[in-house]
Amino acid sequence: MKLRQLRQLRRERRWRQFRAFRKRRELSCVANRTATIKPDAVLVFVTLRNERPRLPYFLRYYRDMGVGHFLFVDNGSEDGSREYLTAQPDCSVWTTQASYKSSGFGIDWLNWLLRKYGTGHWTLTLDPDEFFVYPFCDTRPINALTDWLDSYEIRSFPAMLLDMYPKGPIDAEPYREGQNPFEIASWFDSGNYMISKNGKMQNLWIQGGPRARCFFPDDPADAPSLNKIPLVKWARGLVYASSTHMLLPRGLNRVYDEWGGEMISGCLLHAKFLSPWSEKVSEELERRQHYANSREYRVYAETLSEPPDLWCKWSEKYINWRQLEILGLMSKGNWA
Amino acid sequence: MTIGFIMMCHTALDRAAQVARHWAERGAPVVIHVDKRTDAAEYGTLVKTLADLENVSFSPRFKCNWGTWSLVQAEQAAAEQMLARHPEIHHVFLASGSCLPLRPLNELTAYLAAHPQTDFIESVTTAEVDWTTGGIGLERFTLRFPFSWKRQRRLFDRYVALQRKIGFKRKIPEGLVPHLGSQWWCLTRQTLSAILQDPRRAEFDAYFRRVWIPDESYFQTLARLYATSIESRSLTLSKFDFQGKPHVFYDDHLQLLRRSDCFVARKIWHRAERLYATFLTDRASIDPEAEPNPTKIDRLFHKAVERRTKGRPGLYMQSRFPKKDRENGKTSAPYSIFQGFSDLFENFDGWLSKSAGVRVHGHLFGPEGAEFAGGETMFNGCLSNSATLRDYNPRAFLTNLIWNARGERQCFMFSPRDTQQDIDWFTATDPNAQISVISGAWAVPLFRSNQDFAAIRSEAARLQQIEMHHLSILRSMFVKARVRIWSLADFVENPMEPLQTIIDEISPRGARRLTEVPQMVDLSGFGQFLQSLRNQGMQPRLMGDFPVGDDLSPKAPRRGRPYLVK
Structure with a gap:
């Protein structure tokens, strides 16, 4: 039985690798500056579409963190995102008009780029609205973390998705280009997350937060997954199996301690609930390119007539990583 | 008085060069050993950058593997070179390439001059010692270790087990008493030369060649033979965690390092610009004669290791998800569950929160939704009262509630009517839980309800079955919670004593006699009601003995302290 499961997982991994290999032809290179990547650089991999206003802050945030190079897959942007990124000296850009959905929500493209350019590097696979926070991120660059992980032979690093939201209706305060999104969306849920273990892939399945509370109170099983493993020391043969929620081989998903201790972990601050929200929801709903038949966006659309306010009096206002550590959302593990 | 430094390097040679230059320019000779596996070009650069310093030399290179004899060989060669080339030195200090001096060299010199022997x-x-990696203590000296602990772990473990089984033992050379310790030492010329020029050195070397991790025991053992006065501590601040890896210092440790008054620290992250910039200058310490005092750093690292191995009790999160019975605290704080009390008393929660000063919720697992204290729809941590969300993962709901309200004791009501009966094993085996049950009290609302008797009868049968199952769990041998069970009849007869016990346990500091009693519902006719149930063929078992005719009523509550003689 165990052997059969292992064989099945291996088949799945091979199949994902094959898909990535086949889908590589959908990508056409716009700017390839990967020759400038230094051997110890941490690389960021992103798929995006029409995210122009968010990009300047995104790049600045990760450059300040010490990221060495950015690799973008542009899925048919029409707002100048591609041109903007192409002009950046530390970005390589590929573009495609192919379907986001049929490429496994972008993961096939990224699996290919990860394999080709990420092998041997620490890689951070993100969405443009995700901001990585790790222990000591205010005083230590990301290389300090990856060096430390290397010394413990830890190959993957978990960061739970933490949905951030503004106080008041989501669209109320417009987002200016270059602005820190968490000046507006500075609130989060601190203690309503539900965890169960996925026996097959060995990862933890985390749900909860404002999305479960406000949009899925009647079908919690459909609430979006919040567990993510964005930071991975990439090696040949690895693949992301479902977004960045889990990896194959599955040993990489075992980022948690089962004997009572705490392993090191971080958070991905999720600036999803930010203006222009209604526009984005209507547009994505029309494209129908998202997970589970865009279930999530259909639920959002139902609430559109009355713009939702996710804030409640128990919401926490974001201060820094130490606050998240104390609240038990992330952990320093034995890093001191 | 001069000190000579031996530096053992393998990576980040640019940093090693900076430190070597710092010492050499201040008059301390330095001998550098670079691992033979380090790239030749990097080695060349290092030699070139330090070429202008004549008191820096390079010792013969050995291929060094972790925990092997080659490390000791390299140290021996470097030490011999140091003693031969620099006859003026009095102490030899062994450091690594990732060490950083925290105090000016003259303070270290003065310190050693004050302890010349x-x-x-x-x-x-x-x-x-309790820190030995792999749990191998004395056996390091008596077994053989042909396999690498890092790369051939399985073979290593099996071979050790085999030797234990057949009782194999190596002979320790006569006169040696095995000692262990940090590999970073500072020895006097006398002791070091005595070790290196020992007539039995060939014998000792042959022996230690096969000891496990000889770099932690060779000098440590032999120094005991010759030293006149040993201070059994290292001048290098170097901390190891539970996996035997050194803790690393970063820029944000600057103040901590400065206040530790240690002379040298290891291991410094090679890109900690601020640490290197700050400590490689000649800035005097606040107190130049201070003794090294790494307590604060010890505490920091101790806490880090504890977090990694034990974690925070009652926390379930993305990187801590303990298996059953490995939780090290199923919940984060004590809490109380009351079963049957809200059926028997009017406004029990109001009374309880007033007398014990705690947060009292209604039926958290009520079928309509969680009844948070004060009728709120949300609780700390944005916990929602939605029944579906709660029932999706009731254990997470309960542990989140307790975790979110850390610092304030939580109490809630429970009853066989509630939806989540499967958390009972979890709470029953949780030492933080205080569970008080009035068995059979669920019948009181039925008795007072205005339903058809047939409906009452079937509902009573259902509730009784649920409660009997629950009680069988609470009476099992696996229970860790503090459980108290009274039958309804017993409780009604004497309610004050049990209530006092519970309140005393919840808030031991506020221990005082209860003055106000919660209002009990009117039970006249309850005995007759039970008899009617019996007559209808349903056997109420959990209420205790209620006389059919005249009703039980609480005895007059005792006032004051009858045993106190004024």
Whole structure:
């Protein structure tokens, strides 16, 4: 039985690798500056579409963190995102008009780029609205973390998705280009997350937060997954199996301690609930390119007539990583 | 008085060069050993950058593997070179390429001048250390270790087990008493030369060649033979965690390092610009004669290791998800569950929160939704009262509630009517839980309800079955919670004593006699009601003995303290 499961997982991994290999032809290179990547650089991999206003802050945030190079897959942007990124000296850009959905929500493209350019590097696979926070991120660059992980032979690093939201209706305060999104969306849920273990892939399945509370109170099983493993020391043969929620081989998903201790972990601050929200929801709903038949966006659309306010009096206002550590959302593990 | 430094390097040679230059320019000779596996070009650059300093030399290179004899060989060669080339030195200090001096060299020189005959080397017998990696203490000296602990772990473990089984033992050379300690030492010329020029050195070397991790025991053991005065501590601040890896210092440790008053620290992250910039200058310490005092750093690292191995009790999160019975605290704080009390008393929760000063919720697992204290729809941490969300993962709901309200004791009502009966094993085996049950009290609302008797009868049968199952769990041998069970009849007869016990346990500091009693519902006719149930063929078992005719009523509550003689 165990052997059969292992064989099945291996088949799945091979199949994902094959898909990535086949889908590589959908990508056409716009700017390839990967020759400038230094051997110890941490690389960021992103798929995006029409995210122009968010990009300047995104790049600045990760450059300040010490990221060495950015690799973008542009899925048919029409707002100048591609041109903007192409002009950046530390970005390589590929573009495609192919379907986001049929490429496994972008993961096939990224699996290919990860394999080709990420092998041997620490890689951070993100969405443009995700901001990585790790222990000591205010005083230590990301290389300090990856060096430390290397010394413990830890190959993957978990960061739970933490949905951030503004106080008041989501669209109320417009987002200016270059602005820190968490000046507006500075609130989060601190203690309503539900965890169960996925026996097959060995990862933890985390749900909860404002999305479960406000949009899925009647079908919690459909609430979006919040567990993510964005930071991975990439090696040949690895693949992301479902977004960045889990990896194959599955040993990489075992980022948690089962004997009572705490392993090191971080958070991905999720600036999803930010203006222009209604526009984005209507547009994505029309494209129908998202997970589970865009279930999530259909639920959002139902609430559109009355713009939702996710804030409640128990919401926490974001201060820094130490606050998240104390609240038990992330952990320093034995890093001191 | 001069000190000579031996530096063992393998990576980040640019940093090693900076430190070597710092020492050499201030008059301390330096001998550098670079691992033979380090790239030749990097080595060349290092030699070139330090070429202008004549008191820096390079010792013969050895291929060094972790925990092997080659490390000791390299140290021996470097030490011999140091003693031969620099006859003026009095102490030899062994450091690594990732060490950083925290105090000016003249303070270290003065410190050693004040202890001219002292060898600073951590050296303890195997019986006294608890930090040995792999749990191998004295056996390091008596078994053979042909396999690498890092790369051939399975073979290593099996071979050790085999030797234990057949009782194999190597002979320890006569006169040696095995000692262990940190590999970073500072020895006097006398002791070091005595070790290196020992007539039995060939014998000792042959023996230690096969000891496991000889770099932690060779000098530590031999120093005991010759030293006149050993200070069994290292002058290098170097901390190891539970996996035997050194803790690393970063820029944000600057103040901590400065206040530790240690002379040298290891291991410094090679890109900690601020640490290197700050400490490689000649800035005097606040107190130049201070003794090294790493307590604060010890505490920091101790806490880090504890977090990694034990974690925060009652926390379930993305990187801590303990298996059953490995939780090290199923919940984060004590809490109380009351079963049957809200059926028997009017406004029990209001009374309880007033008398014990705690947060009292209604039926958290009520079928309509969680009844948070004060009728709120949300609770700390944005916990929602939605029944579907709660029932999706009731254990997470409960542990989140307790975790979110850390610092304030939580109490809630429970009853066989509630939806989540499967958390009962979890709460029953949780030492933080205080569970008080009035068995059979669920019948009181039925008795007072205005339903058809047939409906009452079937509902009573259902509730009784649920509660009997629950009680069988609470009476099992696996229970860790503090459980108290009374039958309804017993409780009604004497309610004050049990209530007092519970309140005393919840808030031991506020221990005082209860003055106000919660209002009990009117039970006249309850005995007759039970008899009617019996007559209808349903046997109420959990209420205790209620006389059919005249009703039980609480005895007059005792006032004051009858045993106190005024």
